[in-house]
Amino acid sequence: MNAEAQRRRDGIVPQRLSVHLNQHNTMKNIKGPAIFLAQFMGDKAPFNSLESICTWAASLGYIGVQIPTWDSRLIDLEKAANSQAYCDDLKGRVKACGVQITELSTHLQGQLVAVHPAYDLGFDVFAPAECRNNPAARTEWAVQQLKWAAKASRNLGIGAHATFSGALLWHTVYPWPQRPQGLVDTGFRELAKRWLPILNAFDEVGVDVCYEIHPGEDLHDGVTFELFRKATGNHPRANILYDPSHFVLQQLDYLAYIDIYHEFIKMFHVKDAEFNATGRSGVYGGYQGWVDRPGRFRSLGDGQVDFITIFSKLAQYGYGGWAVLEWECCIKDAEQGAREGAPFIQNHIIKVTERAFDDFAGGEADEALNRRMIGL
Numbered sequence: 314m315n316a317e318a319q320r321r322r323d324g325i326v327p328q329r330l331s332v333h334l335n336q337h338n339t340m341k342n343i344k345g346p347a348i349f350l351a352q353f354m355g356d357k358a359p360f361n362s363l364e365s366i367c368t369w370a371a372s373l374g375y376i377g378v379q380i381p382t383w384d385s386r387l388i389d390l391e392k393a394a395n396s397q398a399y400c401d402d403l404k405g406r407v408k409a410c411g412v413q414i415t416e417l418s419t420h421l422q423g424q425l426v427a428v429h430p431a432y433d434l435g436f437d438v439f440a441p442a443e444c445r446n447n448p449a450a451r452t453e454w455a456v457q458q459l460k461w462a463a464k465a466s467r468n469l470g471i472g473a474h475a476t477f478s479g480a481l482l483w484h485t486v487y488p489w490p491q492r493p494q495g496l497v498d499t500g501f502r503e504l505a506k507r508w509l510p511i512l513n514a515f516d517e518v519g520v521d522v523c524y525e526i527h528p529g530e531d532l533h534d535g536v537t538f539e540l541f542r543k544a545t546g547n548h549p550r551a552n553i554l555y556d557p558s559h560f561v562l563q564q565l566d567y568l569a570y571i572d573i574y575h576e577f578i579k580m581f582h583v584k585d586a587e588f589n590a591t592g593r594s595g596v597y598g599g600y601q602g603w604v605d606r607p608g609r610f611r612s613l614g615d616g617q618v619d620f621i622t623i624f625s626k627l628a629q630y631g632y633g634g635w636a637v638l639e640w641e642c643c644i645k646d647a648e649q650g651a652r653e654g655a656p657f658i659q660n661h662i663i664k665v666t667e668r669a670f671d672d673f674a675g676g677e678a679d680e681a682l683n684r685r686m687i688g689l
Contacts, residue, residue, distance in 0.1 A: 340665040341633030343624065346658035347377030347415045349582065349639045353647060354384055363387050363403075364410055371411030374655035378407065379475065379637050381418045382462055383439070388417070390458060393465035400468035415635040416580060418475040419462045420525065425455035426507050427479030427531070452507070459511045467518035473579045473634060474515065475554050478504065478524045478532040478541065486533075487597075497540070504531055505544035512550045523554040523580040534565055535573060552579040556639065557618050558586035562608035564596060568622055575630035582639040583658055585616030603643035612642040612650035613657040620661050628663045636662060 348370050359365035363386060370378055382390045392399045407414055421439040428436050428448065437445040444451040459476065466474050482500040485492050508522075515522050524532045524541075532538050542551050555578045560567035571578065588608040593599065598606040610616075624636075638654040640647055 339631040340628055341631050342665055343581075343627060343632060343636050343662050344415075344634065345377065345583075345636035345662055346375050346655045347379060347412075347635045347637040348373075348375045348651060348654065349379040349381070349418070349637050350387065351381040351384070351418065351420070352640050353651065354381070354386070361386065364406060367407050367410035367412050370651075373652055374659065375638075376412055377415035377635055377637070378412050379415050379418055379635070381420070382458070382465070383419070383421045388465070390461045390465055393468060394461035395464070397468050400465065404469060414469055414471065415637060416471055416473055416475050416523075417462055417466055417469070419459055420475065420477045422455045422458035422462075423476030423524075424479050424530075425451050426459065426511070427481050427504050428452075429481050429484055431484055432480075456507070456511060460514045463511075463515040463518050463520055466515075466520045472519065473521045473523050473552070475523050475525060475580055477527065478508070478530045480529060480531040482531050483529055483533075500531065501540045501544040504541060508541075508551075509545055509548070512545060512548045515550045516548075520550070521552045521579045522550050523552045525554040525556055525559075525582070527556070527559050528563060533559075534563065535570060538574070538577070551577075553577045554580040554582060556582035556584055557623060558582075558584040558610055558616070558641075561586040561588050561616070561618060562596070562610075564588060568619065568626065571623065571626040571630065575626070575632070578627070578630075578632060580634055581627065581632065581636050583613060583620070583636050583654070584639045584641060585611045585613050585618045585620075587611055587616040609643050610641040612640065612645040613638065613654045615642070615645065620657075624661045624663055628665050 350366055350370075353360050353366060355361060359369040366387075367378055380387050382388055388403065389399070393403065404414060425436060425439055428451070430448070433446075433448060437451070440451045440454060444454045462474055462476075466472070481504055482497060485496065512522055524530070524538070526532055526534065526538060532541055538553065542548065545551055553574055555571070555574075557567040560570060586609065588596075590596075590607045594601065594605075594607050596608060598608065603609050613620075636658050638651065638658060640650040640654065642650050
């Protein structure tokens with residue numbers, strides 16, 4: 314059995330025939346432009362409060378904002394989980410600024426669901442002070458955060474949620490010494506064990522968990538996403554946040570990725586990147602700073618990502634979610650990147666056709682005519 318057949322048997326890859334046969338019935342309009350607020354929050358106006366940053370985003374042409382839940386200036390996650398009135402008020406405040414909430418993000422909390430001890434010091438900063446130097450307490454806190462995020466999303470009327478998977482195996486990604494037999498299976502069983510209660514909590518409220526497929530996470534490409542789904546029993550809420558920039562830096566085919574995994578892509582970060590290998594450095598970057606690495610993130614339009622084809626493929630496969638700018642550029646100023654990003658996304662969003670271009674040549678089925686045309 315070849316790899317493609319194996320993936321189909323395991324329920325990883327959807328059959329594509331029906332997509333092509335019913336293309337005009339399944340295509341949807343992508344929503345946007347929207348912007349992820351995490352990289353823009355700061356101590357000075359307009360980036361230091363919910364109303365001011367939402368008003369700023371609307372002034373640039375964005376119609377949606379993706380909210381990082383670890384920033385209390387934007388949302389009180391516990392209140393949002395437990396109070397419909399709070400969520401109604403939050404939506405109203407955001408709407409009054411000219412935008413709407415597209416999704417919530419728990420990237421930092423999701424990271425803390427699974428942390429290898431080698432990374433304790435680095436990731437402790439993402440946890441509250443009372444959980445630091447206490448991995449068990451940190452994980453418990455993170456799991457609670459995710460469960461609150463499920464209820465908060467439900468109360469806000471949002472059907473998809475952004476997060477990271479965390480990582481127990483990343484330190485073995487390019488192993489020396491070699492990984493012992495069974496290590497990967499053990500790692501993904503443990504990762505699934507930690508995430509299954511969270512996935513079930515999201516399932517109870519009808520919200521998808523969209524893992525950003527990202528280096529540094531155990532879910533960092535297609536194979537690892539498949540391993541995780543298998544370990545969770547192909548949990549229906551385990552889905553994908555698609556960000557092509559991370560695939561450029563891995564030298565993974567980000568267009569074929571859509572063909573293979575489009576059924577699971579429920580969120581989309583629009584972020585550009587470039588990869589220019591040299592005789593001195595390649596994918597691993599030589600421990601250099603971002604500006605000197607062969608692979609680096611760029612503002613929209615400044616990198617190598619083929620967004621024309623990405624937006625076409627997502628429309629073809631019926632993606633009807635948001636196109637959300639995530640700005641991470643080692644050269645261009647953030648405000649310039651945001652200002653240029655809204656029209657860039659808008660110009661790439663496809664208004665899908667409601668009819669086939671060759672409808673004029675068709676007509677009602679005529680069996681007698683059809684038989685005559687094939688010589689019967």
